[in-house]
Amino acid sequence: MKATTYAERLRNASISKSTISPLREEIGVDNIDFAYEIQYVNTEFRLSQGHRIVGKKIGLTSKAVQKQLGVDQPDFGILFNDMEVLNGQSISVKELMQPKVEAEIAFILAEDLDVENLTIVDLIDCIDYALPAIEIVGSRIENWNIKITDTIADNASASHYVVGHTPKTLDEFDVVNCHMHMRVRGESVSRGKGSACLGSPLNATLWLANKMIKMRQPLQAGELVLSGALGPMANIKAGDNVLAEIQGLGAVSVNFTE
Secondary structure: OOHHHHHHHHHHHHOOOEOOOHHHHHHHHHHHHHHHHHHHHHHOOOOOOOOEEEEEEEEEEOOHHHHHHHOOOEEEEEEHHHHEOOOOEEEEEOOOOOOOOEEEEEEEEEEOOOOOOOOHHHHHHHHEEEEEEEEEEEOHHHHHHHOHHHHHHHHHHHEEEEEEEOEEHHOOOOOOOOEEEEEEEEEEEEEHHHHHOOOOHHHHHHHHHHHHHOOOOOOOOOOOEEEOOOOOOEEEEOOOOEEEEOOOOOEEEEEEEE
């Protein structure tokens, strides 16, 4: 079947809030290029509906999760303007599918990253500032029964995101050694640090920047990059409030309603 067929299946699942069987049962677990083709079809569809791309998210930045899914690289998804939830505000669980949360560092780019074979110095020079972030992930695949091609096709299991309001430049906090603590209803659910994200969130972002150049879709000035989880994901439900604090970077929060 064509990529458009699978893309439509994922769109319908999102609209109906009904999960579907893993796509890998039909497209396989190794056909990563085809999975990105499915994702691209839905990206183009959303653009045709008037939505705007505001950035990218990086997934599978934990070596443990990579091992679990049998892959040796991260993946990425597209962030649209309507995925934003304002810091300290609420979102209804009715808008979500199998939601989980994870705490991340978000980077905002000051310049385009469109030169081949980028180095970490190139990247650092192009980052304007960082923000604390909560990513709300969700899966259209039943029971989160995913492998790499399932999550790529499903826009890297993206759902929504929240960013804090305390911008910091890279010299104002320790991106590698900063500690993260996330609480749900005041109870600790996740701890980690910058190095849990591929050794550094900058390493993950460099991977993304070079990947997007190879795909002829280079990252652009002003884009938001969710660089990957600093600790384990946590399940959420209606009535939960989530607070994530990242050492030196500040805090971000979100509430979940019926």
